[in-house]
Amino acid sequence: MANLAELDMYLERLCGALGHMDRRASLKDYCQGLMLPIARKSVEPLAAHINPTQVRAKHQSLHHFVAKSAWSDSAVLASVCDHVKPLLATDTGHYWIIDDTGFPKKGKHSVGVARQYCG
Template identity: 65%
Template sequence: MEQRFEAYLDHLCDSLGHVDRHEGLRGYCQGLMLPLARKSVEPLAAGIDPHAVRARHQSLHHFVAKSDWSDERLLERVRAWVEPALLREKGTECYWIVDDTGFPKKGKHSVGVARQYC
């Protein structure tokens, strides 16, 4: 499983341009795979590197919020990875349904206390 995940990340890194962005993507994806209750940058940083949370938080935040990479190119690489698996069975219809992540908002004092999408 770990080798397949690394191969997938290698495939995705090709879309990021400069090699300095690769570690950010790897850390972010690794954090998303951890069994954490919250998946924002700070808990991801703590889960990935508990001894250097502040530094990891800064690097993950930079990758997510400030680094110059194309989400369209990254999603194209995701599609290029997934599509062959979907099309393996000749003569069968196959669908890839992608849903965003949403959760019920907690609390009564914020604007828009309905479903919160992230």
């Protein structure tokens, strides 16, 4: 339960960087969907698992947030950086491991889908 409270506080911090109050629920839903134990993480399966009784509406909401909503990825990344930097001080015992490993793609029929580097 404490982890959920921490996640909610973290997402609230990110919501502050979105610029408009209407985007808050979509960000939280999208992040929740990305953490679900499902194979496909595209908008449609996320919508189906987040709100099974209103899949079309949730799909439209998530798609708008991801593809058309005018929020700044730089502002969100700056918010993440502001949150993480204090934890990376050398005297805290926390370490930042950077790995360029990619994920193998599964599709064969979509344009641009090919196996990606996965070291």
